[in-house]
Amino acid sequence: MTFAVEAKRQSGEAIVDRVDRPSEHDRFYTQLGRTGLRISRLALGTVNFGGRVEEAEAHRLMDHALTRGINFLDTANMYGWRVYKGYTEEVIGRWLAASPSRRDEVVLATKVGNEMGPGPNDQGLSARHIIAACEASLRRLGTDWIDLYQMHRVDHTSSWDEVWQAMEQLVGQGKIRYVGSSNFAGWNLSAAQESARSRHFLGLASEQCGYNLVMRFPELEVLPAAQAYGIAVLVWSPLHGGLLGGAIRKIAEGTAVKSAQGRAAAALGDRREAIAEYERYCHELGREPAQVGLSWVLSRPGVTGAVIGPRTEEHVDGAITALETPLSEAEIAGLDALFPPVGRGGPAPQAWMS
Known part of the structure; x- marks a missing residue:
């Protein structure tokens, strides 16, 4: 239990604390924060659709993920920029249209806020842009509603x-079901929720x-x-x-794709020694580095799920293995030794107080 949650309980303020590690018998699905919406703990991220994954393969990946039980599909209106912005939503829209039942099977999430055109109002979170961007996403996706608008x-x-x-307005019109955020600071979450509360609005669901192991600042x-406000945490770039997917080995083998760029x-330049130790440690555990890194993220208190960006069906299967094969406490301690938390660990300000 976090300090903030305990403080709210002591003050008598009602709060729902559901963003904890799921029970052993329900590892695959969980609720989206304090809402009743059920999502798979793995979200199929689509940032690679267009430029790295061709449309036919993208359709196969979505088919495979849905068959394996992944019901959460995450995209953004700007994705597909290697072709043109909005392209990825169109790819998903054509996949949904090929089988009308799919729309009822998936929880569909997209995003708004980044630049979509050259005009001064083609970006940001003005009411004008939010509403116009939602209408455009609905057209590209070929659907009447978005489950999570981030x-x-x-x-x-x-x-x-x-x-x-x-x-x-968008919720009232039935065009979106829930609102989420991305790349917010802790104080942004608080400001957003306090404002929503004053309007008697649900506010942020996620x-x-x-x-990840090398970027632990969110702790x-x-x-x-997020825990204090009952907001789900969905991790991108786990x-x-x-x-953390075996970068050094893949570079040596000449098979590196994402791990050789961006x-x-x-980070490899500054972290090479730690990453080499990490890959040796994963070898000792008899597990693939990508599975270990993802398992660690999914084990963290307060983490609801992770957004994966697979390029192959094997990547999807590997992520499911990571979810279904949790790390032991001893293995987590070994990873903490390789990648220590910030300061003394835990939340601020205790993390740096003497």
Whole structure:
């Protein structure tokens, strides 16, 4: 139990604390924060659709994931930018249209906020852009509603009254079911929720943040804030762009794709010794590094699920194995020794207090 949750309970304030590690008998599905919506703990991320994964393969990946029980599909209106922005939503829309029953089977999430055009109002979280972007996403996806509409980033130029007015309108029209955030700080979550509470609106159902063994900053404030408000935490980049997926071995073998570029390549320069030790440790455990890294994320208190970005069906199956094969406490302790938490560990301010 977090300090914030305990403080609220002692004050008599009602709070739902459901964003904990799921029980042993219900490891695959969980609730989206304090809502009643059931989602798979693995979300199929679609950032690779378009440019890295061709449309036919993307359709096969979505088929395979759904067959394996993954009912949560995550995208964003800007995805597909290697072809053109909006392309990925169109790919998903054509997949949904090929079998009408699919729309009822999946929990569909997309995002708003990043730049979609050259105009001054083609980005951000103004009421105008939120509503216009939602309409555009609905057209590209070929659906009447979005289950989880996520703000892709904070926009400090738009007030929370404006943001929630737009989201309330979309909920009232039946175009979205829940609202989420992405890349928010802990104080952004608090500000958003207090504003929503004053309007008697549900507010945030989820926060999607980057979190993994080499990027543990969310433990300081984002995770505790989310737990205090009953907000689900969905982790993007659980392997830090492939860095924790056996990067050194793959580079040596000449099979590296994501792990040889982007944030993975940048971090490898500073973390090579620790990553080498990590890969040796995974070998000793008899498990693939990608499975170990993902299992660690899914074991963290406050983490609801993880967004995976597979390029093959084997990647999907490996992620499911990671979910179904949790790490032992001793194995988690071994990983903590390789990648220590920030400061003294745990939430702020205790993490750095003497």
